Amino acid sequence: MCDIDEMNLNEHPIEEPIPSIDPVPDEPIPNPLPSPEPAQIPGPESVIDPAIDPIIDPTPDDPYNPGKMDEKESVLGSCDCRSECKYNTGETWKYSNYGYSD
Amino acid sequence: MHKFITTSGKVMWYDMRTNKIGLWNPVMDSQAYQIVRFNTPTSACVNRINMFTVEITQQCNLRCTYCCYSGKYRNRRAHNPKEISCDVLNDTVDFIGKHSDKSADEISVCFYGGEALLAKSKIQYLIDRLNGLFGTKICYSLSTNGLALTESIIDWICSQNKFLVNVTIDGDEAMHDAHRITVNKQGSYKTIINNLSLFKSKYPQQYNDRIRFLSTVYSISDINQLSDIWNDIEVLKGHSPVHIGRIIPNFSDSRRIYDTYETKDKFYSAAFLDVKSRVGSVNANCFNKLISIAERRTYALQPSELTIKTCFQDLFSCFINVDGDLYACEKFCDEYSIGNVHCGFDEKKMSRMLDAFTERKNKHCQSCWAQRLCRLCLTGLNHSDAEMEQMCNMERDTIELALKYFCDKVDWEQTKLVK
Numbered sequence: 212m213c214d215i216d217e218m219n220l221n222e223h224p225i226e227e228p229i230p231s232i233d234p235v236p237d238e239p240i241p242n243p244l245p246s247p248e249p250a251q252i253p254g255p256e257s258v259i260d261p262a263i264d265p266i267i268d269p270t271p272d273d274p275y276n277p278g279k280m281d282e283k284e285s286v287l288g289s290c291d292c293r294s295e296c297k298y299n300t301g302e303t304w305k306y307s308n309y310g311y312s313d
Numbered sequence: 314m315h316k317f318i319t320t321s322g323k324v325m326w327y328d329m330r331t332n333k334i335g336l337w338n339p340v341m342d343s344q345a346y347q348i349v350r351f352n353t354p355t356s357a358c359v360n361r362i363n364m365f366t367v368e369i370t371q372q373c374n375l376r377c378t379y380c381c382y383s384g385k386y387r388n389r390r391a392h393n394p395k396e397i398s399c400d401v402l403n404d405t406v407d408f409i410g411k412h413s414d415k416s417a418d419e420i421s422v423c424f425y426g427g428e429a430l431l432a433k434s435k436i437q438y439l440i441d442r443l444n445g446l447f448g449t450k451i452c453y454s455l456s457t458n459g460l461a462l463t464e465s466i467i468d469w470i471c472s473q474n475k476f477l478v479n480v481t482i483d484g485d486e487a488m489h490d491a492h493r494i495t496v497n498k499q500g501s502y503k504t505i506i507n508n509l510s511l512f513k514s515k516y517p518q519q520y521n522d523r524i525r526f527l528s529t530v531y532s533i534s535d536i537n538q539l540s541d542i543w544n545d546i547e548v549l550k551g552h553s554p555v556h557i558g559r560i561i562p563n564f565s566d567s568r569r570i571y572d573t574y575e576t577k578d579k580f581y582s583a584a585f586l587d588v589k590s591r592v593g594s595v596n597a598n599c600f601n602k603l604i605s606i607a608e609r610r611t612y613a614l615q616p617s618e619l620t621i622k623t624c625f626q627d628l629f630s631c632f633i634n635v636d637g638d639l640y641a642c643e644k645f646c647d648e649y650s651i652g653n654v655h656c657g658f659d660e661k662k663m664s665r666m667l668d669a670f671t672e673r674k675n676k677h678c679q680s681c682w683a684q685r686l687c688r689l690c691l692t693g694l695n696h697s698d699a700e701m702e703q704m705c706n707m708e709r710d711t712i713e714l715a716l717k718y719f720c721d722k723v724d725w726e727q728t729k730l731v732k
Contacts, residue, residue, distance in 0.1 A: 274723045275325075275334040276612065 314344055315682040317713050319720045327716055329682050332610045348679050352620040353671040359658050361414040364630040366423040366643055367405060370396045370432040371635055375458050375501055378492045379560040387565055388646035396432050401637040406442045408654040420447055423454045430461040459505035467512045471519050481527045485542045509548040528554040533572050533580045540595035553595055564700045574710040581718055606686055606712060607719035621671060623691045625663055646695045669694060677705060683712045
């Protein structure tokens with residue numbers, strides 16, 4: 212088992228905390244998973260201060276970074292494992308891979 | 314942040330924070346790595362399901378050596394004669410009625426096994442009940458090995474509305490019969506090809522419209538052979554597999570060998586040649602699928618704290634086994650059911666799974682350069698932490714190859730523009 216304390220965190224420098232952002236207090240987790248009404252899906256933008264970390268649009272002539280922010284970003288944000296699953300996005304061009312990389 | 318090199322030797326840089334690719338320079342090596350803290354999602358939606366996969370039977374007329382139900386895989390069932398009961402079927406109908414997406418144009422129901430055709434009467438019963446509920450707003454598909462596609466079954470299939478058939482063919486006779494054998498350890502290929510030939514000759518249009526092929530290979534390098542022979546087989550010609558899957562990992566089997574970075578690189582290098590030659594091959598499709606990982610990036614800045622999202626947050630599909638137990642999909646091991654059709658979803662179980670998944674992400678993914686492109690999902694709970702490390706290494710290899718070949722293709726296209 213990989214224990215976080217055993218990881219050599221000094222192997223990779225840790226980003227310094229941004230002083231002007233107040234730490235978000237721990238909130239008690241509400242009673243689990245309500246049903247039957249669909250709940251609001253929380254967005255990924257928990258702790259970003261736009262003044263410090265503006266979202267950078269790609270330049271139109273950057274061939275390595277084409278495209279623009281997808282309106283689905285707010286729903287399927289970073290680290291969203293649904294984004295790759297054909298079953299759970301309904302996009303049949305994606306593929307379910309048994310959690311197993313090609 | 315991750316440094317990688319293209320085929321032409323160009324040193325590139327992928328920045329996880331921005332999700333962008335650029336030319337590397339030495340200053341980048343001193344950039345701080347971002348640590349991302351993952352939070353557990355605290356909500357779920359289970360009333361917009363569009364696709365239901367129903368396990369009709371756990372019996373099968375084949376004993377494919379790589380089958381996840383062969384008994385060789387940890388925490389997965391083995392073949393047995395159990396069929397879905399009428400009680401479970403009736404509760405399944407009610408469950409689908411309750412949890413299907415009311416705004417969807419169409420609901421999809423897939424019949425699964427074992428070999429679902431061994432319980433055809435149960436399939437017909439379910440179709441009749443669901444048609445009564447949904448009218449024309451429902452479509453069906455069937456996963457089959459093709460062995461039971463007799464003429465009467467073919468006639469029955471073609472009498473159904475909106476009914477697709479997924480048939481697994483692993484290549485030519487030698488490739489297919491290497492693994493897909495009957496209970497008596499005989500090859501299945503000849504019978505299946507004969508069945509498909511009958512289907513095609515009797516219902517040519519419906520054959521084109523309804524039949525989809527799936528293939529399973531052991532190694533990515535096997536796809537070359539699959540691609541070479543596919544169009545030489547009359548009933549398969551022009552009907553490429555819609556999906557080529559790899560045999561699922563089995564870390565309990567010490568004899569298993571997994572594709573290395575070099576094996577995958579060699580395959581994609583050759584596949585890129587097909588793309589450049591505009592050859593519409595199976596290999597070219599695989600290449601395009603690989604680079605889509607890099608193509609569909611979006612560029613919002615990665616926050617330092619992020620609530621993860623999983624399939625539970627807006628469940629699109631649901632797998633129902635013969636006992637009526639619910640799973641987000643059929644890829645989850647037996648212990649990860651999230652309810653049953655009689656009592657509904659088990660919110661506490663779902664919450665525990667999300668907690669375990671978040672804990673694992675915080676253990677493995679916080680500083681991983683590939684976290685924004687990673688395709689490993691909640692089914693990773695099937696594996697131990699040590700096994701996940703292997704899965705992660707394999708996934709990072711694939712993502713680096715996606716970045717590399719994406720850049721190769723961009724450079725090639727730029728070269729063509731200049732000319």
